[in-house]
Amino acid sequence: MIGVRVVQKVSSTRGFAKVAPYVIPALDRAVHRLTRGKVLLSAQMLPGVVLTATGARSGLPRRTPLACMPEEGGGSWILVGSNFGRTGHPAWTTNLLAHPDAEINWKGEDIPVTARLLTGEERAAAWKAVLAFWPPYATYQARVEREIRLFRIVRRP
DSSP, X not given: OHHHHHHHXXXXXXXXXXHHHHHHHHHHHHHHHHTTTSOOGGGGTSOEEXXXXXXXXXXXXXXXXXXXXXXXXXXXXXXXXXXXXXXXXXXXXXHHHHOOEEEEEETTXXXXXXXXXXXXXXXXXXXXXXXXXXXXXXXXXXXXXXXXXXXXXXXXX
């Protein structure tokens, strides 16, 4: 699909990394709110969730629209802390490390989840799957010295 390749190429640029963190989440939050959780603009190219996690320092709920990789079976997702290839870890990853119980809005449904940071072989296998799913993540990783955090989030009963 030519549109996907164009978006992948654009999303791998440094210019995109500078602008996107300010524009895309704001647009996603606004459209998601206006459509009562039915539409997430960024999810038109990649599946997406709106993560509501407890702030690590503030203790307040923090809503963040994120691309995700749904896993087979429908009960878990991989979240990638790429931060658009910028140097620091995104704040939502710190929030999940401090407070792993969170909530996602997935296709208009609010789902309680628990997050777990992936490490070792489990992370390596997930990273391989993530790169097959969205190759620009490799460009993001090449730009930064930090290891991009991967989380598996699973439905809570």
